[in-house]
Amino acid sequence: MNKQHITLNINREEYDVVVTDNELLSNVIHDTLGLTGTKYGCGTGECGACTVLVNGDPVLACITLVTAVAGAEIITIEGVAPAPGKLDPIQDAFLEQAAVQCGFCTPGMILVAKDLLVRNPHPTEEEIRETIRGNICRCTGYTSIIRAIQQAADPTICCQSKP
Amino acid sequence: MSEVKYFRPRSYSEFTDLLGQLPTGFKTVAGTTDFIPAARRGAPYPTALLDISKLNEFQEIKEEGGRILIGAAVTMADLLESDLIIEKCSVLASAAKSLGSPLTRNRATIGGNIANASPSADTAPVLLTLDADVHLISNDGLTRQVPLTSFFKGYKITERGNDEIITGFSFTTPQSGIWSRFAKVGQRSGAAISVANMSVIIDREDNICHDIAVAFGAVAPVPLRAVSVEKAAKGKPFDNQFITDCCEAVQADISPISDIRGSADYRRHVAANILARALTDAFA
Numbered sequence: 283m284n285k286q287h288i289t290l291n292i293n294r295e296e297y298d299v300v301v302t303d304n305e306l307l308s309n310v311i312h313d314t315l316g317l318t319g320t321k322y323g324c325g326t327g328e329c330g331a332c333t334v335l336v337n338g339d340p341v342l343a344c345i346t347l348v349t350a351v352a353g354a355e356i357i358t359i360e361g362v363a364p365a366p367g368k369l370d371p372i373q374d375a376f377l378e379q380a381a382v383q384c385g386f387c388t389p390g391m392i393l394v395a396k397d398l399l400v401r402n403p404h405p406t407e408e409e410i411r412e413t414i415r416g417n418i419c420r421c422t423g424y425t426s427i428i429r430a431i432q433q434a435a436d437p438t439i440c441c442q443s444k445p
Numbered sequence: 446m447s448e449v450k451y452f453r454p455r456s457y458s459e460f461t462d463l464l465g466q467l468p469t470g471f472k473t474v475a476g477t478t479d480f481i482p483a484a485r486r487g488a489p490y491p492t493a494l495l496d497i498s499k500l501n502e503f504q505e506i507k508e509e510g511g512r513i514l515i516g517a518a519v520t521m522a523d524l525l526e527s528d529l530i531i532e533k534c535s536v537l538a539s540a541a542k543s544l545g546s547p548l549t550r551n552r553a554t555i556g557g558n559i560a561n562a563s564p565s566a567d568t569a570p571v572l573l574t575l576d577a578d579v580h581l582i583s584n585d586g587l588t589r590q591v592p593l594t595s596f597f598k599g600y601k602i603t604e605r606g607n608d609e610i611i612t613g614f615s616f617t618t619p620q621s622g623i624w625s626r627f628a629k630v631g632q633r634s635g636a637a638i639s640v641a642n643m644s645v646i647i648d649r650e651d652n653i654c655h656d657i658a659v660a661f662g663a664v665a666p667v668p669l670r671a672v673s674v675e676k677a678a679k680g681k682p683f684d685n686q687f688i689t690d691c692c693e694a695v696q697a698d699i700s701p702i703s704d705i706r707g708s709a710d711y712r713r714h715v716a717a718n719i720l721a722r723a724l725t726d727a728f729a
């Protein structure tokens with residue numbers, strides 16, 4: 283099989299990787315680089331568990347060729363927190379609103395929410411629902427996820443999960 | 446998987462330098478949102494891939510000499526955010542907005558949607574009603590333009606030769622004052638493939654239908670113009686008879702099948718209903 287050498291910029295770090303031709307971005311991130319927050323779900327672009335940000339836009343890593351994003355700025359869930367031991371406000375809100383159960387969809391949910399709040403710091407509920415349309419969650423029923431994104435946008439929204 | 450050569454030109458000159466050198470059996474890809482799922486389902490892998498998604502010239506949307514030009518690598522997200530498209534051709538923006546989820550739309554291109562030639566491709570009916578031309582270039586460097594109305598030949602068969610690449614689309618800028626709509630019926634409201642879709646562009650005054658273009662998708666082996674509907678409607682005054690005639694005519698234009706997404710019978714009903722609703726709203 284043909285192998286090639288490419289440089290990937292992931293979470294503001296450069297990775298020199300040897301990839302086989304037509305390898306998927308999700309494989310390289312998860313298996314080769316061990317950044318296991320990016321999940322491989324359906325493999326056909328339906329579920330959103332493999333979401334990563336490419337030059338700021340959320341894309342599906344399981345239907346993207348790794349060679350197609352060489353040189354681009356990629357952010358995975360591991361790159362969202364501002365510093366070690368600190369969480370992004372969206373991550374905090376997900377915890378507080380108990381918007382995580384099995385956790386498989388969570389990295390994708392947080393990344394699409396991140397992109398939304400960068401573009402639109404005060405989204406309506408409808409805009410939040412539209413944003414997470416391509417991300418499937420089988421545990422929460424979405425309500426707590428929407429609430430978490432609302433809380434991240436507006437921290438004055440009270441936390442319902444805390445006693 | 447055997448060896449695959451991968452080419453990713455970044456400019457038009459890099460692209461033209463490659464022409465003539467692309468190995469036989471190469472395939473053009475852009476967003477790979479159709480290509481990878483198809484490969485996973487077992488579609489044979491090509492010997493070489495030409496990735497046009499980073500080619501600047503193919504990412505342009507512009508207006509020149511009364512025509513709108515859209516590059517093959519323009520994504521659905523680009524169409525949605527383009528002021529030119531929103532202002533002058535909103536019907537294409539609404540088709541782009543209906544395609545997949547925001548995640549898919551960030552990568553899915555208009556060239557891929559048309560080249561893939563699914564009967565349910567959401568931009569196809571819109572481009573058909575706009576009388577768009579498909580711009581092609583072959584591996585030999587020969588260019589030609591084909592009207593989209595003669596591009597789809599049969600189920601997933603198109604006029605495009607194996608060594609031809611779609612470079613973009615062009616169409617006359619729609620006149621201001623026309624009424625247009627893209628309608629789509631899927632199995633659920635979000636991120637669903639069309640059971641039926643439709644684009645309508647109407648030039649009307651008072652209650653007379655001066656000119657009309659109607660196209661449907663997912664109700665025949667190929668996306669198509671509803672010529673009988675157009676004939677029944679052109680020059681006619683809007684009234685109940687007008688709706689009845691158009692909805693009868695559409696049955697002659699379409700030839701739906703039953704599949705996992707809906708029965709042929711259901712598709713016939715839905716096609717007539719979305720048409721009737723659009724015509725009613727157009728003259729409301």
Ligand SMILES: Cc1cc2nc3c(=O)[nH]c(=O)nc-3n(C[C@H](O)[C@H](O)[C@H](O)COP(=O)(O)OP(=O)(O)OC[C@H]3O[C@@H](n4cnc5c(N)ncnc54)[C@H](O)[C@@H]3O)c2cc1C
Nearest residue numbers: 327475476477478479480545554556557558560566567611
């Ligand atoms: C989750 C999901 C939801 C979807 N929902 C919809 C939907 O609602 N409506 C809809 O219409 N589609 C939908 N699609 C299908 C797909 O996203 C679109 O058809 C998209 O526009 C294809 O563009 P692409 O750039 O990804 O094409 P690619 O996958 O890169 O290519 C598709 C095909 O076209 C060929 N091709 C691509 N570009 C060119 C070119 N310039 N010249 C010649 N050949 C070319 C390729 O060889 C390949 O055969 C969906 C897909 C997914 C994964």
